[in-house]
Amino acid sequence: MKALLLSVCSLVLLTGCVHVFSERSDLMVDRTIDYEQFKLNPKAYVGKFVKFGGIIASTKNTKEGSRIEVVQFDLGNDDMPYEEHVSGGRFLATSPGYLDALVFKAGRPVAVIGEVKGEKVLPLGEISYTYPVVSIVEIHVWKRSDLYPYPPGYYDSPYFYYGYGPAYPYGWGGPYWYGPHHWR
Structure with missing residues (x-):
């Protein structure tokens, strides 16, 4: 019985430690490279x-694959x-296969592990922009709601702040009375 309880507790605790990328892919990443470099x-x-x-700004499917x-x-x-x-x-x-533009739609957060392939110059508005190119090994698309884990609204303490309650301006009381000081 204790073994069953221990295994259930371990399972519950370890589910909070799940990563979005496989360990194999994550170990391939060179962490010394930051985006600015x-x-x-x-x-x-x-x-x-x-x-x-x-x-994601845009997703395009071409004959060569998806971009x-x-x-x-x-991150x-x-x-x-x-x-x-x-x-x-x-x-x-980039990916040689098809990536659905409705799944990978503009505005969704994404994380990518990939192999660096170089750069590509494409138009961006009215300018030519040099894009670094990464070939996707693994990709994870987040739901927009994952970025903000709380529903919209005002989140304030249900309690009075110190000094703004029924005992204002003298605080919440206690063993000592900190009322106004009368200097003689």
Whole structure:
């Protein structure tokens, strides 16, 4: 009975430690490469494996395969991209197979482990933009609600703040009375 209870408790505790990427893929990643270095000279890292993420800008399927344009944001410890006001730029995540544009739609957070393939110049609006290219080994798309784990609304303490309650302005009381001091 104790063994059953111990195994159930272990299972419950370990489910919180699940990672979105397989251990095999995660071990291939060269963690010394940060996005700023990578963006400056992607050709120097060809053949290396990296892990980057961000928000999907667009998905395009061509004869060569699928191409996801990602606006880069830093990944947290849980491999979830943290939206900030500053992005490192954009990169392309490519796959020889078909990736459904409804699953990988614009605005969804994504994390990618992939092999660096170099760079590609494509139009971005009215300019030519040099995209670093990563060939997808593993990809994880987050639900938009995963970024904000609480429903919208006001989250405040249901209790009075110190000093703003029934005993205001003297606090909550206690063994001593801290009323107004009368200096003689």
